[in-house]
Amino acid sequence: MTTINKLQQALNSAKSLQTDLKGFSMDTEDQQAKQMFNQLSTNLENTVQMLQSRVDFVNSEEPQYLQQSMGMQQQNKNNQNKPQ
Numbered sequence: 001m002t003t004i005n006k007l008q009q010a011l012n013s014a015k016s017l018q019t020d021l022k023g024f025s026m027d028t029e030d031q032q033a034k035q036m037f038n039q040l041s042t043n044l045e046n047t048v049q050m051l052q053s054r055v056d057f058v059n060s061e062e063p064q065y066l067q068q069s070m071g072m073q074q075q076n077k078n079n080q081n082k083p084q
Contacts, residue, residue, distance in 0.1 A: 004058050011051040018044040 001009075018041050025037035 004055065004062070007051065007055050007058060011048065011055055014044055014048045014051055018048060 021037045021041040021044065025034050025041065028034050028037070
């Protein structure tokens with residue numbers, strides 16, 4: 001697996017986790033837990049932004065990765081849309 005694939009996979013995982021944390025926050029009535037989930041989601045948002053910046057940089061430095069990255073994004077979308 002190439003570096004760009006690993007970065008893209010990490011980025012997708014971070015985005016998914018961020019979405020889960022936001023969902024947990026909305027699902028709980030416990031204010032302490034809600035605050036914790038919101039804080040974790042905010043922290044993860046910073047991580048997502050940094051990973052996205054790195055993916056963008058690698059794509060700009062290595063144009064051949066851009067095509068691979070786009071293919072992986074499409075594959076991830078297809079996998080997310082499949083019924084479990």
